Amino acid sequence: MSHVPGLESRSEAPPLLGPLLSPFPLPAGSCPRQMLRSQQRFPITNSAGFKISKVIVVGDLSVGKTCLINRFCKDTFDKNYKATIGVDFEMERFEVLGVPFSLQLWDTAGQERFKCIASTYYRGAQAIIIVFNLNDVASLEHTKQWLADALKENDPSSVLLFLVGSKKDLSTPAQYVLMERDALKVAQEIKAEYWAVSSLTGENVREFFFRVAALTFEANVLAELEKSGVRRIGDVVRISSNDSNLYLTASKKKPTCCP
Ligand SMILES: Nc1nc2c(ncn2[C@@H]2O[C@H](COP(=O)(O)OP(=O)(O)OP(=O)(O)O)[C@@H](O)[C@H]2O)c(=O)[nH]1
Numbered sequence: 001m002s003h004v005p006g007l008e009s010r011s012e013a014p015p016l017l018g019p020l021l022s023p024f025p026l027p028a029g030s031c032p033r034q035m036l037r038s039q040q041r042f043p044i045t046n047s048a049g050f051k052i053s054k055v056i057v058v059g060d061l062s063v064g065k066t067c068l069i070n071r072f073c074k075d076t077f078d079k080n081y082k083a084t085i086g087v088d089f090e091m092e093r094f095e096v097l098g099v100p101f102s103l104q105l106w107d108t109a110g111q112e113r114f115k116c117i118a119s120t121y122y123r124g125a126q127a128i129i130i131v132f133n134l135n136d137v138a139s140l141e142h143t144k145q146w147l148a149d150a151l152k153e154n155d156p157s158s159v160l161l162f163l164v165g166s167k168k169d170l171s172t173p174a175q176y177v178l179m180e181r182d183a184l185k186v187a188q189e190i191k192a193e194y195w196a197v198s199s200l201t202g203e204n205v206r207e208f209f210f211r212v213a214a215l216t217f218e219a220n221v222l223a224e225l226e227k228s229g230v231r232r233i234g235d236v237v238r239i240s241s242n243d244s245n246l247y248l249t250a251s252k253k254k255p256t257c258c259p
């Protein structure tokens, strides 16, 4: 099932992405001039290739992958655990710079017995979201194996990686600080962008998926431009402004890119 999320809460878009990425058409005049120019000058709408991105969500059983997707796509939370069998699929629509753009979110099973089914869906991902439970250090330790399995089916040089700590609502601040330190280390090693979220409270869920959408869209546009031989556009459409804050994050409340 797909739908347009968050119509009632457009102001929640994080400051970095607000003017660029919207789940609905932006009002006339709300785009920065630079972005409008980039739309007019380049044939973004002529190519359908970059308008859908496949995103796979992997991680140990019960870390909260399904709840994360459901919080974003349906704004629901179920406290009862129902294991995903094989894979589930959600499509989420956005509008980026006036261009319709969709994320295919593939929710995979964490249970060992369903893993071989789930892994057949890994291929062709443009982003990999590896989820661990902020209250379970073993699930963090397993993230590298999940990544290795997902990368067997994908091109490591072009795929975007996100390391997501879930169930933040269950951590005390002191516990969180300790876990964050370890998570940042792993994120740095695997070159993933780190986020901490709670599907129960919704903390950072929307911001996180907007970030995924923005970065995958950007990567797709740049790849299209590469293919068509247009090169100087890169700086104009670039959504992430600072590579140094791409992969690591602190626990500040309103950062430029991450939680
Ligand atoms: N407190 C709290 N519980 C959560 C959160 N996210 C998920 N849970 C609970 O954790 C359990 C597992 O969540 P799921 O989303 O089904 O886990 P999963 O990773 O999809 O599990 P598999 O499908 O087996 O791989 C459920 O009981 C959820 O209610 C959260 O942010 N906070």
Ligand SMILES: [Mg+2]
Pocket: 065, 066, 067, 082, 083, 084, 107, 108, 109, 110
């Ligand atoms: Mg699940």
